[in-house]
Amino acid sequence: MTELELCKKAHDAMEKAYVPYSRFRVGAALLTKSGKVYTGCNIENASYGATNCAERTAIFKAVSEGEKEFEAIAITGGHEGDDKETCTPCGICRQVISEFCDRDFRIFLAKEHGTAYDEYTLEQLLPAGFALEK
Ligand code: THU
Numbered sequence: 001m002t003e004l005e006l007c008k009k010a011h012d013a014m015e016k017a018y019v020p021y022s023r024f025r026v027g028a029a030l031l032t033k034s035g036k037v038y039t040g041c042n043i044e045n046a047s048y049g050a051t052n053c054a055e056r057t058a059i060f061k062a063v064s065e066g067e068k069e070f071e072a073i074a075i076t077g078g079h080e081g082d083d084k085e086t087c088t089p090c091g092i093c094r095q096v097i098s099e100f101c102d103r104d105f106r107i108f109l110a111k112e113h114g115t116a117y118d119e120y121t122l123e124q125l126l127p128a129g130f131a132l133e134k
Helices: 003-014 056-062 091-100
Strands: 022-030 037-041 068-078 106-111 116-122
Touching: 003 022, 003 037, 003 056, 003 068, 003 106, 003 116, 022 056, 037 056, 056 068, 056 091
Parallel strands: 068 106
Antiparallel strands: 022 037, 022 068, 106 116
């Protein structure tokens, strides 16, 4: 699985977004250390706070299937009709990523229909993040 293949999967997952309120679609593709990919989209709700972000959809799908070791995640998003498609993970998603991933975990912010990306580490996006000893 190349970085760009993961970005394309995030782009494809974005098509499934359920966004009747914001019209802002997000897709994520999470690569496990065992080589599997779990995708996710944002799923909104009339009670706005019940909305689930694409990244957490992908992570919760994976963890609920017994996967907790992750290599990288690709994320893409944008308003419907905006083909720049860039979306950085929200603070809650950064914290959820940090529950399972090391500081050097790779985060690809995919753009241009999954054909390009900017790369960050979790440490760059969540410096001095909160964690408890397990
Ligand atoms: N959203 C995500 O899915 N992931 C993020 O990291 C940022 C925000 C969603 C939530 C909501 O459905 C829409 O984008 C607009 O905030």
